[in-house]
Amino acid sequence: MRKQKDIHLYTAPTSNGWKPIIFMEEAGVEYDLTSIDFDKREQKTPEYLKLNPNGRIPTIVDRTNNNFVVFESGAILWYLAEKYDKFLPKNPNDKSLTLQWLMFQMANIGPMMGQAMYFQRIAAKLGEEHPFPIKRYVKESRRLMEILNTHLEGRQYLVADEYTIADIATYPWARAHYWAKVSVDGLPHLKAWLHRIDNREATQRALEIPEPFWAFFGKGDIEESECKNAERFKGDV
Numbered sequence: 508m509r510k511q512k513d514i515h516l517y518t519a520p521t522s523n524g525w526k527p528i529i530f531m532e533e534a535g536v537e538y539d540l541t542s543i544d545f546d547k548r549e550q551k552t553p554e555y556l557k558l559n560p561n562g563r564i565p566t567i568v569d570r571t572n573n574n575f576v577v578f579e580s581g582a583i584l585w586y587l588a589e590k591y592d593k594f595l596p597k598n599p600n601d602k603s604l605t606l607q608w609l610m611f612q613m614a615n616i617g618p619m620m621g622q623a624m625y626f627q628r629i630a631a632k633l634g635e636e637h638p639f640p641i642k643r644y645v646k647e648s649r650r651l652m653e654i655l656n657t658h659l660e661g662r663q664y665l666v667a668d669e670y671t672i673a674d675i676a677t678y679p680w681a682r683a684h685y686w687a688k689v690s691v692d693g694l695p696h697l698k699a700w701l702h703r704i705d706n707r708e709a710t711q712r713a714l715e716i717p718e719p720f721w722a723f724f725g726k727g728d729i730e731e732s733e734c735k736n737a738e739r740f741k742g743d744v
């Protein structure tokens with residue numbers, strides 16, 4: 508009989524959705540994947556809401572732990588890091604620093620860049636063009652990219668010069684600066700860090716799972732991706 512894989516992941520190709528994939532591809536964790544189709548609003552079905560009360564991706568179910576469910580991408584990374592003893596420094600201060608930068612991503616970079624994306628790529632496309640929130644979220648996102656750039660000067664990774672879950676959480680957001688229309692011009696340390704992580708084989712595999720969304724990174728037919736993506740949120744306006 509085929510052995511069940513440890514983790515069942517529910518996700519989609521987005522900045523939050525790639526985080527657990529990057530971790531598991533890096534760590535060699537075996538996982539089953541259910542790709543959540545936003546077009547069909549699968550993230551809002553009663554069955555899925557039992558796993559993730561927020562109705563968003565990602566979510567994991569740990570089959571080796573009585574089907575314990577974890578939602579919120581930062582909490583998922585923390586859970587996986589502790590379970591597999593990977594990408595989380597042992598030294599207590601470095602461990603705290605990892606949590607600090609993970610929180611910095613979850614509380615700041617994700618929400619601000621997410622709104623920058625929403626107002627420019629979705630709302631504007633659906634006929635709701637609002638310069639004030641666009642200015643606010645783009646400016647705030649740029650400020651956050653500058654903080655990363657300053658911190659990364661002279662460092663390979665965010666914490667203790669080792670690749671941690673803080674990098675794994677932050678990378679898919681900072682890498683999507685094109686889609687958020689947030690300039691990273693004049694931020695060489697941030698760019699060098701992005702390239703460093705781009706070049707990891709696991710990153711390259713992960714960004715194609717469950718499927719690529721190249722427009723996030725400024726590749727492919729941007730106009731078509733924008734229209735298709737905005738279409739999903741038609742109900743919002």
Ligand SMILES: N[C@@H](CCC(=O)N[C@@H](CS)C(=O)NCC(=O)O)C(=O)O
Nearest residue numbers: 521522523524563564565579580581
């Ligand atoms: N704080 C949550 C945010 C999750 C989130 O916003 N996921 C988005 C994709 S990046 C989603 O599921 N969107 C679908 C929707 O809003 O219905 C996390 O980090 O897990």
